[in-house]
Amino acid sequence: MLNSHQSCNIGFVGLGVMGKSLALNLADHGYKVAGFDLDENKINDVLATEEKERCSSISEARIIGCSTLEEMLPKLTTPRVIVLLVPAGKPVDIVCEQLLNSGLEANDIVVDCGNSQWTDTIRRESEYRGKLKFFGTAVSGGEVGARFGPSLMPGGDADSWKYLQPMWEAVSAKVNKDGTQIISNIPGKQVTEGEPCTTYLGPNGAGHYVKMVHNGIEYADMQLICEAYHLLRSLLGYEPEEIGKIFETWNEGELNSYLVEITADILQHYDNTTGAPLVDMILDSAGQKGTGRWTSISATQMGVPAGIISESVYARALSTLTEEREKAASLLVAETELGEIDSEAVIESVRNALYCAKICAYAQGFQIMRAAQKEYNWSFNFSDIAKIWRGGCIIRASFLQKIATAFTEKPDLENLLLADYFADTLADKQKGLRQAVVLAAQSGIPTPSFFSALAYFDGYRSEILPANLLQAQRDYFGAHSYERVDAEAGQKFHTLWQEKNRPEKKL
Ligand code: 6PG
Numbered sequence: 001m002l003n004s005h006q007s008c009n010i011g012f013v014g015l016g017v018m019g020k021s022l023a024l025n026l027a028d029h030g031y032k033v034a035g036f037d038l039d040e041n042k043i044n045d046v047l048a049t050e051e052k053e054r055c056s057s058i059s060e061a062r063i064i065g066c067s068t069l070e071e072m073l074p075k076l077t078t079p080r081v082i083v084l085l086v087p088a089g090k091p092v093d094i095v096c097e098q099l100l101n102s103g104l105e106a107n108d109i110v111v112d113c114g115n116s117q118w119t120d121t122i123r124r125e126s127e128y129r130g131k132l133k134f135f136g137t138a139v140s141g142g143e144v145g146a147r148f149g150p151s152l153m154p155g156g157d158a159d160s161w162k163y164l165q166p167m168w169e170a171v172s173a174k175v176n177k178d179g180t181q182i183i184s185n186i187p188g189k190q191v192t193e194g195e196p197c198t199t200y201l202g203p204n205g206a207g208h209y210v211k212m213v214h215n216g217i218e219y220a221d222m223q224l225i226c227e228a229y230h231l232l233r234s235l236l237g238y239e240p241e242e243i244g245k246i247f248e249t250w251n252e253g254e255l256n257s258y259l260v261e262i263t264a265d266i267l268q269h270y271d272n273t274t275g276a277p278l279v280d281m282i283l284d285s286a287g288q289k290g291t292g293r294w295t296s297i298s299a300t301q302m303g304v305p306a307g308i309i310s311e312s313v314y315a316r317a318l319s320t321l322t323e324e325r326e327k328a329a330s331l332l333v334a335e336t337e338l339g340e341i342d343s344e345a346v347i348e349s350v351r352n353a354l355y356c357a358k359i360c361a362y363a364q365g366f367q368i369m370r371a372a373q374k375e376y377n378w379s380f381n382f383s384d385i386a387k388i389w390r391g392g393c394i395i396r397a398s399f400l401q402k403i404a405t406a407f408t409e410k411p412d413l414e415n416l417l418l419a420d421y422f423a424d425t426l427a428d429k430q431k432g433l434r435q436a437v438v439l440a441a442q443s444g445i446p447t448p449s450f451f452s453a454l455a456y457f458d459g460y461r462s463e464i465l466p467a468n469l470l471q472a473q474r475d476y477f478g479a480h481s482y483e484r485v486d487a488e489a490g491q492k493f494h495t496l497w498q499e500k501n502r503p504e505k506k507l
Contacts, residue, residue, distance in 0.1 A: 008034040008064065008075050010167065011082040013095050015042040018139065019085035021146035022113065022171070024050060027062035028190050029170040034075045036066045043067075053187040069102040079133075080108040081163060088116040096124070100131055109133045109160045115291055118205030118212060122376070125156060125204040133160045136204070138211025140393035141173065148185050149173030151393035152198035153214070155207025161200045169196040173392025179401030181391035197392045201385070202378040209298075209372055210385060213365045216295025216309040218259075218394050219288075220361035220449060223312035225263050227447040228354045231436060234445045236343050240277040244268040250351055254425075255358075257397030286316040295368065302371040305459070306364040307452040308357065315448050334444030346439065352432025357453035359425065362403060363416035364456065383407035417460060426457060433457070472497075 012023050015037040023033045023046055037043050043065040050063045066072035073080060082104075084095055092112055099110060110132050112121065121136040128134045135156030139146055152172045154164060174182045174194030182194045201207045225247075232243050244267030251260045269278040292313045299306035318325075366382055373380045386404035389395055406419035416422050437454050440447040459465065472495075474480040481492040 007077045008032040009077060009081070010034075011066075011072050011076050011080065012036065012085065013069070013082060013099075014085035015039075015046045016085065017143050018113070018146050019083070020046045020049070021143050022083070022085065022139065022150070023063055024053065024187070025147055025149070025171045026167065028188055029167075031062075031167060031170075033063045034066050034072045035063055036069060036072050040067070055188050069098055073099075073103050078105075078107070079163065080104065081111065081167075082108065083111045083113050083137075085113050088114045088120075092116060092120070092124070096128060096132065096134070104132050106130055106132060109135055109157075109163060111135045111137050111156075111164065112208075113137050113139050115211065115215075115289065116208050117294060118209040118376075121155070121205035121208045133157050135160045135164065136207045137164070137168065138208050138214075140211060140214055140389075140395075142394065144185065145173065145392050145394075148183075149181075149191060149197070149392050151214075151388050151391065151396070153201055153207040153211045153388065154198060155201045155205060155209070156203065158200070158203070165200070168198045172196045172198040172388075173396075175387075175391040179387075179390045179398060179404070181396065195387065197388045197390065199381075199384045199388050202373075202380065205376065206378045206380075209376070209378075210369065210380070212291050212294050212298070213368050213372075214389065214393060214395060215291035216299075216306070216368070217362055217365040219292035219295075219312040219316070220308045220364075221257075221259050221358060221395055223315050223449045224308075224354055224357045224361065224453070225259055227440075227450050228350050228436075229263070229267070231350050231440060231445055231447060232347065235338075235341060235346055235439060235443060240267040240279050246347060250354075254399060255351065255355055255397075257399075258394060259397075283322070284319055285322050286319045288313070288316050292316075295365075298372065299364070299368045302368070302375060304364070304368050304371045305456065306368055307456055308361040308364055308449050309368075311448040311452040312361075315446075336443050338439070338443045345435075349432040349435035349439070352429035353436035353450055356426055356429050356433040356457070357450050358399075359416065359422050360453040360456050361449070362399075363422070366403075366416055381407075381411070382413070383411065415460065417457070430457065 009031040010026060010033055012019050012033060012035040015023065015035050023035055026033050027050060035043060035046055046063060047065050050061060054062065064075065066075065082099065084092060086092060086095055092114065096110060115138065116136065124134045138153040139150045141150035149172055152168050154161065154168060174191045174196055176182060176194055182191045184191045201210050229243055232238055232246065244264045247260055247264035247267065251264060267279060270276065271278045271281045274281060292309065296306060296310040296313050299309065369380055372378065383404045386400045386407060390400045402421050403416060406416060406421060407413055413419055417426065433450065433454050437450055440450065471482040475482050475494055476497045479494055481494045483489065483491060484493055
């Protein structure tokens, strides 16, 4: 054990799964950690794991347990850095108040590592200014990520970043120059080479905002994969294991990603008790904690078209209507008209559909961040954001390297779809997306995010949309006025639509 005179580099409040894993990760990188949790069992658990994992050349405990915040604070070097891994929402404010009552000072840094809403982080940063330095760092990668290398998305006071940077760079995931992650899942054997999957993203809520968009993309990515699976299963009648093998081969190409990899694995799992494919034994009702929904709401509030992300949120919501769906299944019957099916061709179409739709979903995510940086006075480096998502996080994927390159070549790129690589890919593979959507429509298989991706692609590339008619409708019933194609932008016109003497047709 550390004796009471020894200083710890960092304190942890909350030693649940994520807190424990991140604390052990820091310990592996030579940082001394003081940990507090309301649940004594959790403190004992992290201490026991640390002791078990500690290599014989290290004589002292690298993590010490504290039973109160008052006990923890004097053990920390100054300025104190305290990581909160407590549930998002009220608990964060409660702990901040408790820390202040326990002797925290104005220069001390409190880092919220939970999935907090960015507006809360903005509020807290300003509310606690002068009392403590409130900093946000969103963590992606789940338990294994936190333990061996997460993607870290920090945002807050730039001076505080100087203290956090070496620690965050040490513990985050590392990638090679080509974007592949350098993996080590062995306690005590840290990865020291490679580019760290963390970078300072901007003041106050910037980090939590980027993580929220990461999760919005995560929702879309997961839903698109599920729709691809659903199509292959329903159209071809393949068993989950066969589809898992198809995903395995997809994972070797441009679709290479953590989510495709785990899907391939999941589909090849069998249930212990029944021997059925495990996926078939899992209730088809999806949960959500809210980050995807926040992304959709934020996009809607800023007027950013992010239909794929929103559809993915709605798809989860629809899935929870289990009883209603059961009833409707016998009442509402689809009239299908599916022709002959060529399995190889279907697999290829679905594969291309997945890649095209995925590109569109990521394009929407980056569009949301583009709008948000104006709204909140941030200045994002989109290439850096793509880079820190290449490893550690849930949406890590080979094609993030392509996104990073696109934004490095053109930092003010208006939309990812306009970058050469993505425009060429969509030109080349869009047929697959169209085919998948047609097959889904003809056979009554719900694929809302594929539909939405195609609509986004077609909408974005349309020089002419029927919004002229929509403006006319608004002007007709509400005198909302419209702009004319032959007048200066901003000049407003109104027509008395119901007047008897209408102008004559001339052209
Ligand atoms: C991550 C994940 C992680 C978690 C979310 C999503 O990046 O590590 O996004 O934050 O899985 O809680 O959860 P829901 O699907 O429950 O919204």
